Amino acid sequence: MLDVARQQFAASGYRAVTMRKIAEQACVSTRTLYNWYADKLALFEACLSAGSAHSDVPKINDSLALEQALRAYAAALMQYLARDTSLGLGLVVYREGAEFPEIAAAAHANQNTWLVEPLAAYLTHHGLEREGATDNTKLFIAMALSEFQRRLAFGCPLQTAFEIDEHVGRVTSLFLTGAATSAYGKDYL
Template sequence: MNNQASIRRAGRPRAEESEQKRERLITTALQEFARAGFHAASVRDIAEKAEISSRTLYNYYPEKLALLEACLEYSARQFRPVLPALKGGLHSQLVTYATEMQRYLSRPLSMQIARLIFRESSDFEGLREIARLQFERHQVVPVAAILEKGGVDPARSQLLAMQFVAMAFGEWHRRLLYGRDPLTRAEMAEQAELTVGIFLNGIGKS
């Protein structure tokens, strides 16, 4: 009995250490991808800066693309706590979502990663597919869920969510592509109010 308890106690630090090592690797890789771009980023440099061996890195992620996907998932998780906190009716929830998501996307690191994807995905199908899945998983699906809770037919929610995302973040995309500064927080809120009003009026939910 005592031996089993000792094994369990010994296992916890190792598991925690492994998780801390993985998180350090991901945050380091995220910074390196943002700085150098996907193709130019060196796996050896990432491992060295994360203070792990290249072998350990490849044990976690067998290829560089898998590491980038893990980085994008990690980054997206930073936004998820906002979703359960959405309150009010459909209009209020969509305004809050659009405002907070645009703030998240306008962080310097988010902008750098987005530029990387725009710049390099045209020549790399694997990167395009990851970007598509990230878009659906972290933008379209949450908006579709908000719409369904607001009474929108589930058969239409996915398509309407894609339309809403295109409307809500169109200005963000333009500023990203042309290298302009992001909107201010006040401008984000104002744009979200206008976009949601037009969108809900268009689908008969105003």
Template sequence: MKKRIPSARKASGHTQRGQCAKRISILDAAAEVFCREGFSGASIDEIAMEACVSRQTIYNHYREKETLFMAVVQDVMDRANAALFSVLATFPNNADDLENELAAFAAALVRNCSCNHDGKFLRRMVQTEGERYPHLFEAWRKQGPGRVDAALAALLARLSSQANLAMDDFDLAARQFLALINADLQMIVLFGETPTDEQLQIATCKAVQTFLRAYVKPSEKTGATSEKQLRAG
């Protein structure tokens, strides 16, 4: 997993910097081992060896394996959410060239949030451990998918009046949008592969076309059809 430098590492004092470095090393090593072995298969000894620290050091920081696992999920989720909200900031603000702008947004959402290292890690852990240890993912339930749906629903509500979209339930529309953009990529992602740019473009363009056909107001559809007919004539 790629190393990162959190703000805590800027704190003064050799001891404090050393403790922060150890925590980062432990979290990174634990993420790799949990991803490879699963929660039940991972051992503190293996994580300690990979992090180049002692077994006791891990217990000093995290007390037990379950606490360490939840810390890893939180750490990965924090980065995943940062990437997510960076992409959400590119959501279209107006109806100009809406189809192409929504398709570009959808492609960025999949590429930078679902198919990056952190997205793959979270998906793998939920798929393999979620049923056996649901309590380990309680924070992920609230801060992951829940925040995505709510944020996207708010953006669709803002866009709806400007783009003349007929939406009664923005939360439902948000879930449908996310389901559509992932529909044709599920099998690729399920096996840990990364879709090509071409696959991503085709899937997201089709998804956005389907989404807009469902939500553009009838008058807007009729107007668009009439304009095309006039141009053809």
């Protein structure tokens, strides 16, 4: 059901998708769908969580050196977000989030759970984020995704693997240099 729902939301948008349409496509009764998900928002939230809980969501590799771990994480994040359903759901939130603030809130909560909090814990461990804060974490994510988002906004082709590697190299270097000299960074070298 979730795979069908993710595909439907990504292809048609939040407004256009109905519980009945998803039930038909998933070959289940509408009643069965409502037994699992109270309403369309609960189903949308489940779609976000199911995608994020998937094993290929970017994770920090603690066995790598700090710079290599951040580079690998940023590259994996861009590749993950460029997947059809991830990209489609992200565009749904972008296009329809103002009209349906509940989906924007769900996407924000999902991002905090699966991306921001784990990365903040990692950066805190390395002295690059204050305990309990996420400012530097959000800055790193924003820097990493800047070219990806620019290309989406202007309808340009997404980055190639080589372009991603170059971009995350620059971003990671700038971030680590700035974080090391900030008020709550420490010398990581």
